Amino acid sequence: MINFCKRYIRQIRYITSAISLVLMVFSLVMLMTRGLNMGLDFTGxxxxxxxxxxxxxxxxxxxxxxxxxxxxxxxxxxxxxxxxxxxxxxxxxxxxxxxxxxxxxxxxxxxxxxxxxxGAQVGQELVDEGGMALLVSVLCILGYLCFRFEWRLASGSLMALLHDVVLVLGFFAMSQMEFNLTVFAALLAILGYSLNDSIIVSDRIRELLVAKKDSSTADINDQAILGTFSRTMVTSGTTLITIAALWLMGGHALQGFSTAMFIGVLTGTWSSISIGTVLPEWFKLRSRHYQPVEIDAAP
Incomplete structure (x- = not known):
């Protein structure tokens, strides 16, 4: 498996990124046409x-x-x-x-x-305030990413984050599974999981950009993914095993939560090695963006 990835990693990244864009468009269409099947937590x-x-x-x-x-x-x-x-x-x-x-x-x-x-545990006012809080948290995440990484690299992590949330919402709109408070809690957990996975890959890319000035961004992205591949598979694999046990033994009450988490972990792993690395390439990320700026000491 590792040898296969070393040989075809770039093609895999480009193909999965194209598939991700198609799935995002499909999910947005489902959300606009069918909408979410809001549970009694929201409707009373x-x-x-x-x-x-x-x-x-x-x-x-x-x-x-x-x-x-x-x-x-x-x-x-x-x-x-x-x-x-x-x-x-x-x-x-x-x-x-x-x-x-x-x-x-x-x-x-x-x-x-x-x-x-x-009564509805989440009224319209709380829904609006929750949506605003979610937007503020995403903006704070964007600010943190821009502070820690160069904006071209940060954009990939942010897009991967949005990709995971949109795909989960699109699945619930398509399947018309009940969207309740447990599913909303799963979305918040997915935000943290996806961000952590993307930061691991981005941090490795940043280290290689500084260490290998003459390498192309595409080569550096390939090396970064291969360098973190085993860690990603172990982390995602053990998380999926736990979620699968929760889905099998948690009963109907936790079915929505476990389903959302399972999809979120899969898409989070997927997006961190596809959109998270391809988007910075589209924005022309180069090694010079992480090199120290020379200061003219001339008087």
Whole structure:
């Protein structure tokens, strides 16, 4: 694998960058045409806890309830056997909810333990403020990158960061999976993971630009990726194993979080060796941009 990468690393970088641009355009189209399927954390709704027979599965429960409650209805298993927490978009003016009748076809024992209305945990004002905070954080990241790296090199890391977030949002828009607070938390985690991976590669590029003045930027980028390849594979591989375990054992409640994290780690590794290195080449990054500026000592 390493020998293959050494031979074709430049072609891999260019091809993956082109694929990334296509995927970004596709994701933006999905976001504009289909939008995100906002969960009850954002829209509000009702929470009902029911007690049914122990052998009833979540799929059976949802198949019986979704024709009445809509596709946004979710079911989470409680601590006790046969007890489920049902979340759905409910109208506070409409109390015509009859779980006993709806679930009678799959369970002979149906008991409504509790039923309550919940407001949106994230209202429109908080969404606006959260979006502004996210924008400010991205601008702060941009300022840090420009301070630590020359702007041509920093632009690659920032574009890789935006690439990862856009692809995750595009996937959720395309699949119409529920976008809730756990998915939003995953997006924030992806920002940090992607930034860390891009900084490792960029820092290696900067060191080689200073050490090898006569080498071309493309050669230096190839050497930087090969020099950090083992570290990237080990870090990304162990992270993906952890996320896969979370996806398999975390249940429905963490499905959105684990899915977003899995996609984010993959795209973060992908973008740090593609967009993160190709974009500085397009902006004509050269070794002289990291060489000390000669000061004229003449009087």
């Amino acid at each position: 709704g009702r929470v009902t806890e029911v007690q049914v027979e122990q052998q009833i599965t979540r799929n059976e429960l949802l198949n019986a309830l979704k024709p009445h409650l809509g596709e946004l209805a979710t079911a989470t298993h409680s601590d006790e056997q046969g007890r489920w927490v049902i979340r759905y978009a409910g109208d506070p003016r409409n109390d015509e909810v009859n779980f006993e009748q709806w679930l009678s076809s799959i369970s002979h024992q149906v008991t409504v333990v509790s039923d309550s209305l919940v």
